[in-house]
Amino acid sequence: MPFHPFRRSCFKLILTMTATALLLTLANCREKDSAPTREPLPAPPATAGAAETPQVEALRRTIAGNPDDARAHQALGRILSEAEQHQEAIQHFERAVQLSPTTNGLFNLAIAFEAAMHLNEAQATFKRILATSPDHEQTLRRLGNLELEMGHKEAAIDYLWQAIQTRPRNVMASYDLAAIYKFYGEYEEATDLYQTIVRIEPRSAEEQAARADSLYQIAAIEVARGKSEQAEQVLARLLELVPDHPKAHYTRGQALMQLDRTEEAQREFERHALLLRQRPVTSGME
């Protein structure tokens, strides 16, 4: 397949990127797999214990004194959410929204529904926000990812595109959208987005991690397409800077196999296996 001119030039850019530039890109990606992910089977941790801190007790007293204090309900809901006491958090967020149906209040409620795996309720709440604030970028992104989790690919893509259109420099929505395209084998679209992310100067740790992972994803797509030589060089460079990136080790191994460099590939697979063995069990089904 002929290389798309844009991709060819961008790939060349990556290959010629100085070590310093790559290092900057990867600065916040030193821990294994620290990039934000759209991996299948996310497994939220088990419910944590009670969070009866003095702050919580004070908020409970406030609410007991004034059950219609929307701000207190919101504040308590947020603390309980952070403590992963989602059911009670939902009750307080719902009450807060009844009292004062603000966008932020609804957004907190939707996030709490999502965390409690009440996906239908989360979806409905996000849509309620969009009914009054159709350009609410964070809602569009969260709803896009939620739709994907619920198996609604087209809706997911639609919401993420809307998120990008509300703010053209929307790295994270682009990153999520690229992951969907890659997952479904739409490599042209995925590569296009990943390459654009690479060219945007990151403004947060999350964006930096997304940029670094986009480099990996571009190389992984090239490996899947059988274009291993360039991909191998990018991955080798990435691994110099992030030695414990398990996926990069595995994908470089695949590239090396395609290049008939079997012994080097074997070493990459062994390194990858070693890194995988260090993972804790987080779910019965993985």
Next chain:
Amino acid sequence: MSALPSRQRTSGIHAAGRTFAALLLLMASPMPWARGQDKPAGHPKIMFRDVLSEAGITYHNVSGGTGNDKAWLTATIGCGVAWIDYDLDGDMDLYLINGSTHDRQPGKGEPNLLYRNDGDGRFTDVTAQAGVGDRSWGFGVAVGDVDNDGDPDLYITNLEANVLFRNNGDGTFSDITASAGVAGTGWGSSSAFFDMDGDGDLDLYVGNYIDFSTLSVPRKGTPEADKPYCQFMGIPSVCGPRGLTPAQDILYRNNGDGTFTDVTREAGVFLEIPRYALGVVATDLDMDGDMDIYVANDSVSNSLWKNNGDGTFTDTGMISMTALSADGKPQAGMGTDAADFDGDGWIDLVVTNFSHDLNTIYKSVEGRFFLDQSSVIGMGPTAMSLSWGVSFQDFDRDGDLDLFIANGHTYPWVDESGMGTSFRQRDHLFINQGGRFKLFSPPVDDGLAQVNSSRGAAFADFDNDGDVDIVVTTMDDSAVLLRNDSTLPGHWLMVQLTGTVSNRDAVGARVILSAGGSSQLRERKGGGSFVSSSDPRLYFGLGDAVQVDKLEIFWPSGQKQVIHDVPVDQILKVTEPRDNPAAPSP
């Protein structure tokens, strides 16, 4: 600073992608009309009808209770099914495995059932007279002529001891498990007969899942189950498999005298840390003339046991890149199958996986290694399904291999989760379009439109009408017998092989069919799908070819046999010549 790409611009790239896909279609299809010639006059109209009731099959599955009564993983895996011509009357009979519940004594579960195909669309329950109503908590079944006496025997994997029934040739079977020495240990899942050492008899690979006891594994919903491995996406679930002790797979060598020897250690397939095996297929992936074993493992890396040709095996899963997904992740392997779906002459692999993940298609690169091509080949649209039984078959008779996948979630409680998946799901038929799979969308009255929690799946032309039918087991319910009632303009050929020097079942034989300027490869593999066993006859769809120009048969013994000018639309029986000097396989 670059602006992010607009949707309109990407739409343009969509068009480029379509062009590329069209090019792929032209390059990869083995049939002549895909290379620019005209398609056959008629187009296939796919239709499957569930004929279970009219066939007289009353099997009802029991798998550890229903709904929230499912307290352990044992209640979520389900049962297999086998097509077996036990009475040698030329049509495929049906053997259905059944389970039990934990409040019953071992050996007091629901009996497995054998249904004789009466040849008129109906089946008769002959379990009692055949003596094959094993009442263990059954999971899997393999069919093979272990004593080379010309009739097929049955091997059943159980939660308790496994069972080997020898076919007596008079409509009855004898339990020879003890004398044969194949009771096994651990919770048996899929198994496969194959000739590991080329000595002309069938050896046996038994996949084992978990070293399971209700005394040691927490029951769902109890305080003891407050562990990470008893959760699924934050929801309390049955515990495992991760966190539980995996059971060791077993390799038995057939001694040729009615007994088997456990050669797991000496053959090199013993694992210090076993791997929760669920799917097994025996196939010659590197085409070096001996059969390798591919094992789909749940939640850990898959295994590819390369046959070294000296009675030993080496796990080449990692170096062959068939152990993990493209991103180097272990997946939850359930079923597996092996076939040359893209017509390049090399055997590819498919592995079915858990929901929120892709079923994996590993495309062979000349047998040296494999590339995970799942996304680009078309597995994405079914990522929310949880998949089990699987097979590459030419359902539409057009000369390339399509793909059937049986689906159903492990947990009934996902129905309340809003996770975008459900306990009962549609099974999926993918139509091969030039090496890519397109999901078939069945009309509402099609048998494929129903939703069940499917598990085992086996494939056969049970009515001998020249197309591939399907039987599927479902959790806590009746089975589904999908008769292929498609309108298919293409021709077909079925090849029934009988070994003489090779093992009688000819497991390991390869057949290359040439017709209309193109060729197709089929292999008489061992095992495949999930805990199930399919028609041993090799099925070829021929499209509009009206004659088979050449049939090349590569027998496991090394002999090559060539048959020219074979008429189509028939079941061709081929016996391995005894007096033909051995010719090396290519």
